Amino acid sequence: MQDMMLEVKGLTVQFRNEDKEYSVVKGISFHVKKGETLGLVGESGCGKSVTSLSIMRLIPTPPGKIVSGEIRYKGVDLLSLKEKEMNKIRGNEISMIFQEPMTSLTPVFTIGRQLDEVILLHTDLTKKQAKERSIEMLKLVGISRAEQIYASYPHELSGGMRQRVMIAIGLACHPQMLIADEPTTALDVTIQAQILDLMRELKEKTQTAILLVTHDLGVVAEMCDRVIVMYAGEIVEEADVDTLFHNPKHPYTRGLLESIPNLEEKKRRLFSIAGQVPTPDTVIPGCRFRDRCPDAIARCEQEHPELLELEQSHTCRCWLYAE
Amino acid sequence: MTESLLEVHNLKVHFPVKKGIFQRTQGFVRAVDDVSFEITRGETFGLVGESGCGKSTTGRAVLNLIKPTSGQVWFGREDLATISPPQMREKRKDMQMVFQDPYASLNPRFTIEQILEEPLKAHQIGDSGQRQRMIADMMDVCGLNRSYLKRYAHEFSGGQRQRICIARALILKPQLIVADEPVSALDVSIQSQILNLLQDIQEEFGLTYLFISHDLAVVKHLCNRLGVMYLGRMAELGTAEKIYAKPLHPYTQSLLSAIPAADPRRKKERILLRGEVPSPSNPPAGCAFVTRCPKAEAICKEVRPTMIQLEEDHGVACHLYT
Ligand SMILES: Nc1ncnc2c1ncn2[C@@H]1O[C@H](COP(=O)(O)OP(=O)(O)OP(=O)(O)O)[C@@H](O)[C@H]1O
Ligand SMILES: Nc1ncnc2c1ncn2[C@@H]1O[C@H](COP(=O)(O)OP(=O)(O)OP(=O)(O)O)[C@@H](O)[C@H]1O
Ligand SMILES: [Mg+2]
Ligand SMILES: [Mg+2]
Numbered sequence: 001m002q003d004m005m006l007e008v009k010g011l012t013v014q015f016r017n018e019d020k021e022y023s024v025v026k027g028i029s030f031h032v033k034k035g036e037t038l039g040l041v042g043e044s045g046c047g048k049s050v051t052s053l054s055i056m057r058l059i060p061t062p063p064g065k066i067v068s069g070e071i072r073y074k075g076v077d078l079l080s081l082k083e084k085e086m087n088k089i090r091g092n093e094i095s096m097i098f099q100e101p102m103t104s105l106t107p108v109f110t111i112g113r114q115l116d117e118v119i120l121l122h123t124d125l126t127k128k129q130a131k132e133r134s135i136e137m138l139k140l141v142g143i144s145r146a147e148q149i150y151a152s153y154p155h156e157l158s159g160g161m162r163q164r165v166m167i168a169i170g171l172a173c174h175p176q177m178l179i180a181d182e183p184t185t186a187l188d189v190t191i192q193a194q195i196l197d198l199m200r201e202l203k204e205k206t207q208t209a210i211l212l213v214t215h216d217l218g219v220v221a222e223m224c225d226r227v228i229v230m231y232a233g234e235i236v237e238e239a240d241v242d243t244l245f246h247n248p249k250h251p252y253t254r255g256l257l258e259s260i261p262n263l264e265e266k267k268r269r270l271f272s273i274a275g276q277v278p279t280p281d282t283v284i285p286g287c288r289f290r291d292r293c294p295d296a297i298a299r300c301e302q303e304h305p306e307l308l309e310l311e312q313s314h315t316c317r318c319w320l321y322a323e
Numbered sequence: 324m325t326e327s328l329l330e331v332h333n334l335k336v337h338f339p340v341k342k343g344i345f346q347r348t349q350g351f352v353r354a355v356d357d358v359s360f361e362i363t364r365g366e367t368f369g370l371v372g373e374s375g376c377g378k379s380t381t382g383r384a385v386l387n388l389i390k391p392t393s394g395q396v397w398f399g400r401e402d403l404a405t406i407s408p409p410q411m412r413e414k415r416k417d418m419q420m421v422f423q424d425p426y427a428s429l430n431p432r433f434t435i436e437q438i439l440e441e442p443l444k445a446h447q448i449g450d451s452g453q454r455q456r457m458i459a460d461m462m463d464v465c466g467l468n469r470s471y472l473k474r475y476a477h478e479f480s481g482g483q484r485q486r487i488c489i490a491r492a493l494i495l496k497p498q499l500i501v502a503d504e505p506v507s508a509l510d511v512s513i514q515s516q517i518l519n520l521l522q523d524i525q526e527e528f529g530l531t532y533l534f535i536s537h538d539l540a541v542v543k544h545l546c547n548r549l550g551v552m553y554l555g556r557m558a559e560l561g562t563a564e565k566i567y568a569k570p571l572h573p574y575t576q577s578l579l580s581a582i583p584a585a586d587p588r589r590k591k592e593r594i595l596l597r598g599e600v601p602s603p604s605n606p607p608a609g610c611a612f613v614t615r616c617p618k619a620e621a622i623c624k625e626v627r628p629t630m631i632q633l634e635e636d637h638g639v640a641c642h643l644y645t
Contacts, residue, residue, distance in 0.1 A: 160374025215510035218583030270515035
């Protein structure tokens with residue numbers, strides 16, 4: 001297909017802890033087309049960042065390892081590329097906004113140096129031009145006194161400012177595929193709106209495909225065309241954004257939507273899904289959500305549910321919907 | 324009579340801006356610039372505002388983690404600026420912080436057990452057996468699987484790390500917790516567990532919270548009173564009920580209008596902020612918001628507005644109301 005940007009098939013990622021090996025991402029498949037924004041949501045620890053890092057081939061190995069699956073970018077299998085070829089794609093064609101700004105920014109270098117570096121690596125700009133571009137990028141993400149911040153160190157910035165520097169780095173080279181891992185969690189809503197507009201503009205102008213990892217369902221509703229929901233390393237539901245919010249099927253998705261604090265009504269307690277996620281190394285024969293599911297039936301205990309196609313492009317991993 | 328646990332008077336925190344090889348100070352970032360508020364014992368006070376407006380700096384100054392440039396912080400009956408270091412060390416037990424960045428605030432080479440035991444050891448609480456029990460209890464309370472005890476912080480996802488941070492702050496049963504974006508790294512289902520947890524322990528132990536957050540729905544749910552900051556200054560101060568029902572400051576109005584709705588069918592009418600984003604090292608002479616305010620008048624450029632009490636428990640620093 002012409003407009004296919006990213007295709008992930010059967011991706012399985014394992015981590016090793018002392019003597020145990022366990023999968024944290026278990027055979028997930030999805031795709032993102034040109035100009036499309038795919039949302040990725042799910043319980044903290046379910047494997048969203050590991051999935052994103054796998055696409056960039058940045059899983060720390062050891063302890064991590066991609067054990068099976070394919071990752072195709074414009075038809076090219078990224079997992080078979082040499083490191084040198086991957087380096088050309090990374091930060092240029094595919095770029096990523098990392099979840100942890102403090103550990104991704106080097107504390108001993110100025111913000112400017114770190115931004116310049118990315119720009120110089122992937123463009124033909126001179127040093128002077130790169131600096132201009134860096135400052136322009138900082139202004140674009142709403143940072144005031146951009147010249148001063150250019151010369152500052154990461155610890156002199158607020159949390160949200162550091163996050164915006166990560167965004168500036170991610171967008172500096174007009175990527176064709178953008179992976180944004182919780183890009184706006186540290187931002188207030190007005191600056192968040194500004195950043196989302198920036199991403200939308202990128203998508204409209206250059207047909208950038210976006211994989212947006214976030215737990216802010218308001219951001220998902222506003223930005224995404226399609227959404228996948230992960231739970232304990234698996235995809236449990238996939239649907240277009242309207243269906244996901246108005247006709248969610250998986251009990252986990254429903255619980256998630258119900259947990260959103262509501263601005264209109266004041267409740268004393270918020271709804272929350274009972275229980276805890278199983279640790280990645282527990283062996284569960286049936287459905288991994290079973291112990292927390294209000295609707296579990298006998299079958300959920302023994303058999304692992306497959307992804308069922310409920311309607312066109314709406315899939316769900318739940319026995320409640322099996323014939 | 325309600326008693327205030329914390330009083331902040333005219334707090335200023337200015338950071339030097341250095342330049343050149345001699346690192347000469349060429350100006351100051353006015354991160355916090357004359358902020359006053361108080362928090363009653365047992366209440367939750369929210370602090371919201373634009374990224375970089377000085378919320379975390381205020382929180383750190385309240386806990387005496389950075390020295391204020393001027394102003395006072397009263398905790399109970401003591402002015403934290405004047406008490407002796409040993410007294411301060413004792414006070415630390417009563418004031419804990421949960422930080423914004425769960426990645427940077429945990430030592431990756433410590434196991435969860437070591438992380439949670441450290442504050443107990445530092446303050447000589449319990450014997451080894453008692454400490455083990457307290458740690459196990461706190462892990463349950465914070466939704467951390469007990470089998471994680473011997474794992475290292477770097478093995479955890481962002482959300483799980485934030486639970487560890489919360490457990491660490493709670494384990495000393497402090498009086499005041501400054502929580503800087505404690506739930507922003509969590510997905511909503513865990514977020515609601517943690518918020519319920521914060522409420523439960525507040526009731527149980529009479530805890531007081533200074534709650535810094537960008538999530539305005541969470542703030543509304545949790546906070547009794549709140550302050551809205553802009554560029555190092557307090558723009559609006561009052562009960563959550565009043566501010567959400569009738570925001571007075573034009574900045575608060577635009578902030579509330581920008582909350583995204585968790586429904587793709589609802590398109591909200593946003594008040595967009597235009598105009599130059601001001602710099603805290605060279606703030607406007609008058610009102611800090613003047614460069615972007617849709618309702619600005621001539622006086623706003625020249626005179627810095629002071630906080631005026633329009634009603635009981637609702638004040639605003641804006642010339643529109645004078
Ligand atoms: N370096 C590592 N070593 C061992 N385990 C790891 C490592 N990195 C991640 N994991 C494990 O992989 C699982 C998935 O983690 P991941 O960071 O992808 O979660 P996430 O979905 O991004 O969560 P969050 O919403 O909290 O960011 C977690 O159980 C985590 O403990
Ligand atoms: N150590 C420091 N040295 C110099 N400037 C600093 C330092 N710490 C903070 N600042 C500056 O002070 C201002 C306020 O920062 P602060 O971290 O308090 O903001 P914040 O309101 O918490 O923002 P966010 O919502 O993004 O976390 C920012 O302009 C920041 O760059
Ligand atoms: Mg993550
Ligand atoms: Mg902050």
